Amino acid sequence: MSGHFTHHGGRLADACARFGGTASDWLDLSTGINPESWQPTAPFPVDWQALPDPAALLALERAAAGHFVCDPALCVAVPGSEVGLRQLARLLGLPGLYQRLAYGTYRAAFESAAPVDDLSHLPNRATTLVLGNPNNPDGRILSRDALLSLLAHQERHGGCLIVDEAFADCKAGWSIAAEVAPGRRLIVLRSFGKFFGLAGLRLGFFIAPPDVGDDLRQRYGDWPIHTAALAYGQAAYADHAWITATRSSLEVRAAALDSVLRRHGLTPQGACPLFRLVTMLHASSVFEALAQQHILTRPFADHPNLLRFGLSRDDAALSRLDAALGKASHGG
Structure with a gap:
């Protein structure tokens, strides 16, 4: 498995070069980054000409x-x-x-x-x-x-x-x-x-x-x-209201990811809601099968039986992972 994908997550350019497609075609689950980012409630100006204060x-x-x-x-x-x-x-x-x-x-x-x-x-x-x-x-x-x-x-x-x-x-x-x-x-x-x-x-x-x-x-x-x-x-x-609401929503979304993984015979590990780790005999094969469907996960060079899944942005993306895991498990 290429070291590009086992060093850090988020290697979409490498994924496109190896498996095809453009960045917009991919579902990137290779990082532990919240896919629903904080945004200001109203735009505020950033003065790029001034030195940081x-x-x-x-x-x-x-x-x-x-x-x-x-x-x-x-x-x-x-x-x-x-x-x-x-x-x-x-x-x-x-x-x-x-x-x-x-x-x-x-x-x-x-x-x-x-x-x-x-x-x-x-x-x-x-x-x-x-x-x-x-x-x-x-x-x-x-x-x-x-x-x-x-x-x-x-x-x-x-x-x-x-x-x-x-x-x-x-x-x-x-x-x-x-x-x-x-x-x-x-x-x-x-x-x-x-x-x-x-x-x-x-x-x-x-x-x-x-x-x-x-x-x-x-x-x-x-x-x-x-x-x-x-x-x-x-x-x-x-933004205390956003922080409180996000802590709750991440738990809900992590539980939904757990349900999908378990449906395919995988046992999710970890208490952090931003990602789940699974242990499997053929992790590299599952990584490749998902990548062929333009879904990027996180493999590990020193732990070839592990694969990490980040959170999907929405229900549609989670359904896409669900379907792709079904194909991967059947070699299709």
């Missing part, structure tokens, strides 16, 4: 911190959590640890990185442990107590815990951003694009102790966030 950056970070329920002074906006993690790994300068089934950038970000198979048996040395919560791609949730226990281990040995909460907006109780504090070796990553469905804005956040946050601000300079991201981010985080 420092006051707007502070306002964005305050709005985001209110949503994350953390200290605004510890909230640092960055141009995407993926690139931010790479910068953070260089800043910390420690070997990285990651779970074997996890987001690929955890491994790629660190100069020296290794998988850990059992979180209850971490090495007794200084490392940076990176965990997704919810984890991508299996949607597993670690409890607050479990995360704080891992943090205590990392701190005893001079290490650090990074919790990637890229998908945590889906449920308020998942985040431990409030636990970040000066002197603590805990850093939380947040992503704007997943839940709000605007990944193209490239907006993310670190909730970090002051020494780490100050260093990150220096590395990104005076204008880390472009003008549109400043405006959209501040307005979206203040």
